[in-house]
Amino acid sequence: MSAAPRKLTLDEWEGRYAELRRAGLQEASYGGPLGRHVLEERDLRLRHLRFDNSAAALGLWNFLLSENERLAQARTRGDKIVGAMKDLGTVPVMACALRGVRAFYPDGAWWTPCLMECSDGLLQQAETLGLDASFCPVRAMLAAFQNGEHFPRPDLLICSTGAVCDDFSAIAQRLEKLGFPIEWWEMPRRRAPEPHETSCALPGNLSAPQVQVECVRDELARLGKLLGDLAGQALDSAALAEGIRQANRVRRLLATLRHAVYGSPGVPLPALEMLIAEMLAIHFCSDREETIRVLTGLLAEVRERLELGQSVLDEDAVRVFWVNPVADLRAMNQLEDWGGRIAGSDYMFTHALDLIPEDLPPLEALARTALADPMVGSTLDRARRIVADCRAWRAEAVVVSRIPGASHCAQEGTLIRQLVREELGLPAIELEIPPICDALLPTLSSRIQALLETARAKRR
Amino acid sequence: MQVFITSPWVPPEFIGAHGLEPRGVWFAAEPSQLPLGAGICAFAQAMIRLAETRPESAFIFSTHCDQLRRGFDALTLTLPGRVFLFNLPATWQGRVGERIFGSELERLGSFLLKIGGYPPTAKALGESMARYRLARSRLIEAGADCSARQYGEALARFHWDGTVNLGGEAQHARADGIALALVGGPLPTWQMDLLDAIERARGRVVLNATEAGERSLGLASQPEADYTASHALPDLLQLLTRSCLERCVDVFQRPNTRLYLWLKERLAARGVRGILLWHFVGCDLWRAEAQSLREAFGLPVLLLAASEARSDALRQSTRIQAFVESLG
Numbered sequence: 163m164s165a166a167p168r169k170l171t172l173d174e175w176e177g178r179y180a181e182l183r184r185a186g187l188q189e190a191s192y193g194g195p196l197g198r199h200v201l202e203e204r205d206l207r208l209r210h211l212r213f214d215n216s217a218a219a220l221g222l223w224n225f226l227l228s229e230n231e232r233l234a235q236a237r238t239r240g241d242k243i244v245g246a247m248k249d250l251g252t253v254p255v256m257a258c259a260l261r262g263v264r265a266f267y268p269d270g271a272w273w274t275p276c277l278m279e280c281s282d283g284l285l286q287q288a289e290t291l292g293l294d295a296s297f298c299p300v301r302a303m304l305a306a307f308q309n310g311e312h313f314p315r316p317d318l319l320i321c322s323t324g325a326v327c328d329d330f331s332a333i334a335q336r337l338e339k340l341g342f343p344i345e346w347w348e349m350p351r352r353r354a355p356e357p358h359e360t361s362c363a364l365p366g367n368l369s370a371p372q373v374q375v376e377c378v379r380d381e382l383a384r385l386g387k388l389l390g391d392l393a394g395q396a397l398d399s400a401a402l403a404e405g406i407r408q409a410n411r412v413r414r415l416l417a418t419l420r421h422a423v424y425g426s427p428g429v430p431l432p433a434l435e436m437l438i439a440e441m442l443a444i445h446f447c448s449d450r451e452e453t454i455r456v457l458t459g460l461l462a463e464v465r466e467r468l469e470l471g472q473s474v475l476d477e478d479a480v481r482v483f484w485v486n487p488v489a490d491l492r493a494m495n496q497l498e499d500w501g502g503r504i505a506g507s508d509y510m511f512t513h514a515l516d517l518i519p520e521d522l523p524p525l526e527a528l529a530r531t532a533l534a535d536p537m538v539g540s541t542l543d544r545a546r547r548i549v550a551d552c553r554a555w556r557a558e559a560v561v562v563s564r565i566p567g568a569s570h571c572a573q574e575g576t577l578i579r580q581l582v583r584e585e586l587g588l589p590a591i592e593l594e595i596p597p598i599c600d601a602l603l604p605t606l607s608s609r610i611q612a613l614l615e616t617a618r619a620k621r622r
Numbered sequence: 623m624q625v626f627i628t629s630p631w632v633p634p635e636f637i638g639a640h641g642l643e644p645r646g647v648w649f650a651a652e653p654s655q656l657p658l659g660a661g662i663c664a665f666a667q668a669m670i671r672l673a674e675t676r677p678e679s680a681f682i683f684s685t686h687c688d689q690l691r692r693g694f695d696a697l698t699l700t701l702p703g704r705v706f707l708f709n710l711p712a713t714w715q716g717r718v719g720e721r722i723f724g725s726e727l728e729r730l731g732s733f734l735l736k737i738g739g740y741p742p743t744a745k746a747l748g749e750s751m752a753r754y755r756l757a758r759s760r761l762i763e764a765g766a767d768c769s770a771r772q773y774g775e776a777l778a779r780f781h782w783d784g785t786v787n788l789g790g791e792a793q794h795a796r797a798d799g800i801a802l803a804l805v806g807g808p809l810p811t812w813q814m815d816l817l818d819a820i821e822r823a824r825g826r827v828v829l830n831a832t833e834a835g836e837r838s839l840g841l842a843s844q845p846e847a848d849y850t851a852s853h854a855l856p857d858l859l860q861l862l863t864r865s866c867l868e869r870c871v872d873v874f875q876r877p878n879t880r881l882y883l884w885l886k887e888r889l890a891a892r893g894v895r896g897i898l899l900w901h902f903v904g905c906d907l908w909r910a911e912a913q914s915l916r917e918a919f920g921l922p923v924l925l926l927a928a929s930e931a932r933s934d935a936l937r938q939s940t941r942i943q944a945f946v947e948s949l950g
Binding site: 291292293296297321323324325326327328329331332333334335336338339344346347348350351353356358371373374376377380381384540541542564567569570571572573574576577594 | 659660661662663666685687688689691692693695696698699707709711712713716717718719721722725729732874876877878904905906907909910911912913914917918
């Protein structure tokens with residue numbers, strides 16, 4: 163089934179799929195040709211993307227694009243559905259520790275307008291609900307709740323608040339006013355411990371005072387009780403510890419995958435598939451066991467390609483560290499077309515990639531991990547980690563990708579670029595990617611190519 | 623030393639008890655502004671500029687707004703040791719918020735000592751708390767007898783120096799204007815021409831629910847302990863924590879039902895016929911409430927964005943005139 167790695171259009175994937183089937187491709191229940199997502203779910207954007215040609219990547223895409231369908235099936239089977247919002251990686255670890263409970267992020271609806279090329283009307287509908295284009299595209303979530311056409315209405319909605327983006331918090335508050343009750347939990351703004359305070363080590367080489375860890379732990383304990391009540395079984399320490407071990411299996415796989423891809427001179431897996439793979443960390447795409455299977459498949463593919471010395475792109479591609487997820491997936495393809503490659507990323511959930519400590523009481527461990535969220539601490543903490551990762555993966559340039567209307571984007575980019583320049587002397591730019599970036603391609607192309615040329619010039 | 627506060631929920635009485643001068647930013651002179659970057663809130667940037675141009679003062683930012691929180695991040699590089707970020711909890715229904723607030727007060731105390739304050743005695747803190755409580759009560763009572771401008775400035779002055787100064791004789795609001803509520807974010811004195819523009823348009827602001835407006839005073843009927851009675855310092859700090867959290871009525875709280883309850887009572891009692899929603903461009907927290915306010919109170923809502931340039935004033939006046947006219 164192996165073929166030299168390359169990127170295929172959706173049409174080209176039809177032939178490749180037939181070839182794989184003839185060669186005995188075994189697929190999960192949600193498998194099938196990629197084109198069906200265009201026909202059945204109107205994921206029109208797929209027509210303008212290019213995909214890795216491996217069976218493992220096919221599995222990844224089918225897993226991602228079938229999430230709403232799988233959630234609906236789970237509901238039919240009697241599973242409880244939890245909508246986790248904003249924390250990106252914490253509540254799903256708890257929910258998935260309970261039998262018959264699935265968690266997903268309604269926040270993920272921010273990609274629906276991109277995938278459906280706005281034919282879903284979610285952004286327009288959000289406007290009629292009071293949230294216009296000046297808000298982050300995550301406002302699509304509001305309309306998706308209202309029209310009920312995308313994901314099932316969760317049995318329990320949980321949202322972190324406090325040190326979170328104002329736009330998200332405002333959108334979630336509007337959602338509650340529209341009749342979707344939310345269980346809010348406090349996420350304090352992470353700070354360094356004072357000299358007289360007990361310091362707690364957090365994942366990601368961070369620290370926080372014990373009082374903050376205790377506050378988050380108490381909040382998580384409260385949520386644990388709610389989740390247990392929903393599931394009809396207690397979320398005790400043993401269950402949560404096992405949930406953490408399983409979450410860490412996912413995180414270890416991703417760490418190995420990222421190290422293999424970003425650390426390699428060649429490019430064994432394209433940027434777009436890596437972005438999707440990383441996203442699996444935050445809620446396991448509603449199915450933790452399947453996430454492990456999909457990631458294992460991707461890792462095997464990457465290892466095989468590395469052994470064979472195969473690369474999807476020219477090894478000359480400029481190594482770019484990318485900050486923040488893109489509202490339009492196409493941007494990841496474009497970066498590679500213009501001569502770049504991803505060599506490191508911070509898609510706003512690095513805390514979901516770090517291992518959750520297994521040598522601490524489980525709630526304490528989870529609280530520490532939640533506090534390591536790059537978005538709840540100082541932008542400088544985030545920038546320092548970016549600098550360290552740029553060093554580790556030998557990045558040659560940095561792109562800070564702004565999310566339209568997101569409150570954190572207004573000021574963070576300047577600080578991140580400043581630190582990157584001071585510490586590493588790397589060229590860095592900020593650019594904004596809307597849900598459909600086609601009209602901006604000439605501008606994006608000019609800006610990114612200028613960045614890549616600058617980085618190339620530094621090689622000499 | 624002057625200690626500037628960017629949120630009315632950071633207690634000035636606590637700063638005063640350390641022998642320092644709390645200064646609510648709403649009464650400060652307008653700092654010279656730099657061109658705004660994309661998406662940057664003009665108020666957040668003004669606060670950053672204010673801090674940069676007042677090297678002799680300390681600044682307390684708070685986490686109630688993402689842009690102010692990140693503004694603090696930027697200042698830690700340029701003004702280390704002079705800026706402090708106060709973590710205001712967003713939730714208010716559980717004990718975690720109280721714990722966070724209490725620990726932040728403790729931390730703020732350490733900061734105030736570092737910048738030259740002295741350790742407060744129970745007596746000093748009790749007296750400071752009593753003085754501010756009395757001033758808040760007097761201001762709540764005075765609201766009905768003042769013009770909107772006079773009241774707005776008195777409130778800003780209270781946040782500046784803790785005094786109640788209504789600026790001489792009461793300048794009664796016109797009795798024939800359309801009753802309006804001004805709801806929203808910070809309205810510094812340099813933007814208070816807005817209040818005159820509303821009156822010129824035959825509107826009458828009977829409820830100033832901007833950040834440092836009447837909303838920042840708490841509830842007149844709120845029973846509070848006698849702070850000057852003999853209390854130990856830890857007891858007073860606990861009282862102060864509870865009092866601050868009980869008084870807090872703001873859009874950033876989750877859920878923000880307290881804001882709506884607070885508004886509901888006053889909008890009805892004062893016969894409000896329309897809401898002016900005042901916000902800075904880029905303030906998602908307030909802009910997102912426009913439709914919820916309409917739905918909750920069944921009143922027309924006009925969004926008023928803080929002018930980024932003086933030349934916007936005419937456009938703003940025209941909008942207000944049309945709004946008031948449509949209510950007449």
